[in-house]
Amino acid sequence: MASCFSATHPHYVSWTSSANFGQSSNPSYVTKSLVFRCRKRTQCALQIHCPLMKARVASSSMDTTDAHIEENSSFSTLRELCKGHVPEHVINRMEEIGYVAPTEVQQQALPVLFAGRDCILQAQTGSGKTLAYLLQIFSVIDTQRFGVQALIVLPTRELGMQVTEVTRKLAAKPSQAQRQQKPCTIMALLDGGRLTRHKRWLKAEPPTIVIATLQSLCHMLEKQIFGLGALQVLVIDEVDFMFNSSKQVDALRRLLTSYSSSSNRQTICASASVPQHKRFLHDCIQHKWTKGDVVHVHVNPVQPMPSCLHHRFVVCGERERHSTLLLLLQSDAPQSAIVFVGEQSEKSKKAGNAPPTTILFDFLKASFLGCSTIILLEEDMNFNQRAASLIDLRGGGDFLLVATDIASRGVDLPETTHIYNFDLPRDAVNYLHRAGRAVERKLMRTRIA
Numbered sequence: 001m002a003s004c005f006s007a008t009h010p011h012y013v014s015w016t017s018s019a020n021f022g023q024s025s026n027p028s029y030v031t032k033s034l035v036f037r038c039r040k041r042t043q044c045a046l047q048i049h050c051p052l053m054k055a056r057v058a059s060s061s062m063d064t065t066d067a068h069i070e071e072n073s074s075f076s077t078l079r080e081l082c083k084g085h086v087p088e089h090v091i092n093r094m095e096e097i098g099y100v101a102p103t104e105v106q107q108q109a110l111p112v113l114f115a116g117r118d119c120i121l122q123a124q125t126g127s128g129k130t131l132a133y134l135l136q137i138f139s140v141i142d143t144q145r146f147g148v149q150a151l152i153v154l155p156t157r158e159l160g161m162q163v164t165e166v167t168r169k170l171a172a173k174p175s176q177a178q179r180q181q182k183p184c185t186i187m188a189l190l191d192g193g194r195l196t197r198h199k200r201w202l203k204a205e206p207p208t209i210v211i212a213t214l215q216s217l218c219h220m221l222e223k224q225i226f227g228l229g230a231l232q233v234l235v236i237d238e239v240d241f242m243f244n245s246s247k248q249v250d251a252l253r254r255l256l257t258s259y260s261s262s263s264n265r266q267t268i269c270a271s272a273s274v275p276q277h278k279r280f281l282h283d284c285i286q287h288k289w290t291k292g293d294v295v296h297v298h299v300n301p302v303q304p305m306p307s308c309l310h311h312r313f314v315v316c317g318e319r320e321r322h323s324t325l326l327l328l329l330q331s332d333a334p335q336s337a338i339v340f341v342g343e344q345s346e347k348s349k350k351a352g353n354a355p356p357t358t359i360l361f362d363f364l365k366a367s368f369l370g371c372s373t374i375i376l377l378e379e380d381m382n383f384n385q386r387a388a389s390l391i392d393l394r395g396g397g398d399f400l401l402v403a404t405d406i407a408s409r410g411v412d413l414p415e416t417t418h419i420y421n422f423d424l425p426r427d428a429v430n431y432l433h434r435a436g437r438a439v440e441r442k443l444m445r446t447r448i449a
């Protein structure tokens with residue numbers, strides 16, 4: 001048996017199976033029902049769904065009492081919130097871009113961040129965590145000083161490019177009066193970039209802000225191309241993903257303790273999911289990844305997934321998965337959608353099989369006529385192809401993206417209306433991040449209104 005389930009976005013939650021229909025306003029109830037129903041069917045589904053259940057139980061025990069959060073609901077605009085902390089030209093730029101009213105996480109986190117506290121920032125996908133930590137960075141950097149003052153570390157090149165774009169927009173040229181000041185320089189040090197050019201730049205004059213993936217960053221730090229002696233703010237975005245990745249965790253630990261010291265910098269960790277957050281906070285203090293008085297800003301802890309999502313699942317036979325997905329796409333006629341496919345196993349690679357992403361991509365290109373722009377994004381593509389896919393996606397217009405989990409973390413594709421999990425996510429956390437790709441712009445619209 002195989003399952004294909006989808007998350008779409010109207011203002012209620014429902015689920016369907018080949019045998020039953022149901023409705024609920026509580027996503028965790030949906031998860032429970034899904035587990036229960038699949039458990040009755042096959043062992044295979046049971047194995048797949050058990051982690052979902054565990055994560056649901058873990059999330060239901062969360063509370064916010066582990067850290068004092070400074071309540072400050074009196075700021076109705078970001079300008080008021082940032083006044084006296086963030087330079088005027090950045091505030092002006094922020095308003096020009098359209099960031100006027102703060103989101104909930106910005107309301108709660110910015111006073112804590114401006115007070116210089118280390119912070120674990122946990123809030124729903126698309127809630128505006130990036131802007132919160134960027135505003136803090138702009139509040140502390142001094143462009144007259146030499147050295148890298150802020151470092152943002154993220155798991156993928158795609159997310160790195162996105163955060164770099166927002167940072168550059170905010171840092172745009174200061175006003176006439178501030179022209180005498182040196183501009184804020186920003187470097188994207190991402191896997192697949194031209195490291196020789198970066199090396200020359202770093203040696204000549206280190207940029208004020210570096211946005212990096214771990215591999216490229218650690219390469220530069222190990223070769224002592226630059227140091228973190230002047231570092232004031234270190235941000236680890238998608239922190240749970242980074243700590244869970246066997247490829248990244250050692251380098252991340254070195255970055256947090258050996259290359260710079262938590263007592264000399266402000267450390268901000270961000271994610272929509274921090275499983276076992278009390279344990280994580282304990283580890284942060286114990287291993288000196290952060291200072292001892294680190295704050296856990298946890299927005300909306302009882303509802304880790306936005307309530308505007310509509311969830312459903314479809315159970316079908318293994319051989320009918322492609323045709324079932326096609327039928328769903330034809331009946332939903334999504335404006336823009338992402339179809340998540342699992343990574344190819346090593347065994348399948350060794351056997352010389354085509355990757356499941358490519359098989360599905362070719363199938364949809366040949367059979368789905370509802371969308372002219374069908375795009376592929378996966379780890380095994382080279383960096384130029386990956387960049388080209390992102391440019392196509394952001395070029396406007398409708399799209400159908402066939403992707404691995406490379407697109408599940410942080411990537412902001414505001415036009416996305418539907419998410420299809422062609423292969424089941426590994427666990428509830430993975431489901432939450434995949435589903436979260438469909439909500440960002442809609443949530444913002446609601447909040448601003």
Ligand SMILES: Nc1ncnc2c1ncn2[C@@H]1O[C@H](COP(=O)(O)OP(=O)(O)OP(=O)(O)O)[C@@H](O)[C@H]1O
Pocket residue numbers: 078098099100101102103106123124125126127128129130131271272409410411412414436440441444448
């Ligand atoms: N105050 C604001 N007003 C309007 N739009 C905003 C505001 N803050 C952020 N946004 C927009 O909301 C979208 C989502 O923001 P962002 O990517 O920071 O979310 P996130 O919390 O980091 O999500 P994820 O957990 O998926 O990484 C972006 O398009 C961003 O430009």
